[in-house]
Amino acid sequence: MRPEYARGYFEELLDQEFISEGDSRFIQDHFETVKSSATDTDHSPHSISTAGEKRYTSTVDRRLRDHRLVEEIKEIYSNKCQICRDHRLKDKNVGYSEVHHIQPLGRPHVGADVKKNMIVLCPNHHSDFDNGVVSIDPDSREIDHLYENAVDGQVLRSHRSHTIAKEYLRYHINEISVL
């Protein structure tokens, strides 16, 4: 498998409920191996090297997070993306959304596993957060998107019972965003 395709493949695997802790560790170790060999031998612009570092961390995050809080926050937003309000389904009448830790949990970011550090997203905007092509202004809550005019400049959708802490939005801007 080409290293640049490995990230998506392993992320999919780690998100599956049937993967045991042991298997999860094996997959993460293997991903680490792929990442190292990509750094050592593949210098093409698409290889997972320095830029891949953040992506690897976010892969691990999806495994470590508190599933109770994740379910609670998805419920608050009825599985609608806070950026674009898109509402996906994973079955008839069963909503689907993803929760992202704005300051990722794994090293080197070591973010907190709290609702104030979480945002409910559609799969596209989850990727955009991981890749740092979208960010949120901590004060105005305005969305800054690299290329998507439909959301750029809009105000982030927010529920009265959920406030994202400014410190995490600032961290994302300083450490992850490419904007």
Ligand SMILES: [Zn+2]
């Ligand atoms: Zn979205």
